[in-house]
Amino acid sequence: MAPPFPFSAIVGQTEMREALLMAAVEPSLGGVLVFGHRGTGKSTAVRALAGLLPKIEVLPGCRFNCDPQRPDSACDPCRAQLEGGTPKRRKIDTPVIDLPLGASEDRVVGALDLEKALVSGEKAFEPGLLAAANRGFLYIDEANLLEDHLVDLLLDVAASGVNVVEREGLSVRHAARFVLVGSGNPEEGELRPQLLDRFGLSVEVASPTEIKDRVEVVKRRDAFDRDPEGFAKQYKAREGKVRTRIAKGKAAIGEITMPDDTLAIAAELCLALGVDGLRGELTLIRAARARAALDGDAAVTRDHLLQVAPSALRHRLRRDPLDEAGSTARIDRAIAALGD
Numbered sequence: 001m002a003p004p005f006p007f008s009a010i011v012g013q014t015e016m017r018e019a020l021l022m023a024a025v026e027p028s029l030g031g032v033l034v035f036g037h038r039g040t041g042k043s044t045a046v047r048a049l050a051g052l053l054p055k056i057e058v059l060p061g062c063r064f065n066c067d068p069q070r071p072d073s074a075c076d077p078c079r080a081q082l083e084g085g086t087p088k089r090r091k092i093d094t095p096v097i098d099l100p101l102g103a104s105e106d107r108v109v110g111a112l113d114l115e116k117a118l119v120s121g122e123k124a125f126e127p128g129l130l131a132a133a134n135r136g137f138l139y140i141d142e143a144n145l146l147e148d149h150l151v152d153l154l155l156d157v158a159a160s161g162v163n164v165v166e167r168e169g170l171s172v173r174h175a176a177r178f179v180l181v182g183s184g185n186p187e188e189g190e191l192r193p194q195l196l197d198r199f200g201l202s203v204e205v206a207s208p209t210e211i212k213d214r215v216e217v218v219k220r221r222d223a224f225d226r227d228p229e230g231f232a233k234q235y236k237a238r239e240g241k242v243r244t245r246i247a248k249g250k251a252a253i254g255e256i257t258m259p260d261d262t263l264a265i266a267a268e269l270c271l272a273l274g275v276d277g278l279r280g281e282l283t284l285i286r287a288a289r290a291r292a293a294l295d296g297d298a299a300v301t302r303d304h305l306l307q308v309a310p311s312a313l314r315h316r317l318r319r320d321p322l323d324e325a326g327s328t329a330r331i332d333r334a335i336a337a338l339g340d
Contacts, residue, residue, distance in 0.1 A: 025253055
């Protein structure tokens with residue numbers, strides 16, 4: 001299998017790349033929504049991130065990627081192993097699972113294993129995509145075209161972190177905690193407000209406007225298509241640096257402090273923009289903490305906060321019919337009004 005396009009070889013799109021790295025460091029951020037026209041590298045960036053994520057520990061034979069450190073949320077077989085002693089553990093790649101637009105509900109949540117039912121008459125559960133994505137990433141390309149019933153299902157699971165399946169006499173519950181990453185083309189419709197609000201960060205991407213950047217994008221993509229293995233080797237050292245940055249950020253984020261004056265700036269900014277509820281502040285400080293962790297800083301500063309404000313807040317603003325400026329421009333004005 002050919003390697004994915006290297007994450008560090010993506011030209012420009014800094015906000016998108018940094019948002020994905022923040023989501024990797026802080027899963028509770030709520031995921032990332034990337035909106036942009038076709039051919040702007042949205043899917044490429046998400047799939048490139050998969051190879052940089054640290055491995056996770058699971059117990060042998062687990063079909064739900066249960067966390068051995070959280071026996072309370074483990075499936076029955078894993079809980080039995082953990083209660084019976086100290087079972088061997090193995091490491092697997094952090095899952096990055098694609099959710100196809102045409103997927104059925106059974107394919108997403110899981111269903112009765114028909115083969116076992118027909119061959120042996122045994123009622124067994126066949127895990128779905130939500131089980132495969134547990135403790136990893138769930139990627140939805142063209143998220144704005146996702147069917148309503150799947151949107152409702154994802155909202156329920158994202159809120160609870162648990163997937164409950166009632167099918168043909170089966171009753172199954174398993175952990176389903178994942179980072180939701182969506183991408184979409186604004187020309188093909190808007191996202192439902194309920195799902196939009198679930199994304200922690202929203203990023204807008206566009207094609208490069210500089211000739212030299214466009215040329216570099218084409219050169220790198222052409223080189224990769226001609227020789228994926230050779231191209232990946234050229235970026236091995238850079239990929240290693242990004243991988244180390246993610247690992248150090250994840251290890252440090254629990255120790256990052258948040259001064260009260262920085263919290264006050266977050267609240268002031270959200271009030272100035274008329275952001276509903278408190279999810280805006282919570283997402284803003286989580287994103288700022290992830291930003292600080294990636295930068296190797298011990299405390300969140302005003303600069304960290306203001307750097308992540310556009311991506312944390314632009315999709316939470318009410319539309320103002322008297323203000324034709326976009327969300328990003330409104331946030332920039334609010335930041336300027338804060339002063340020094």
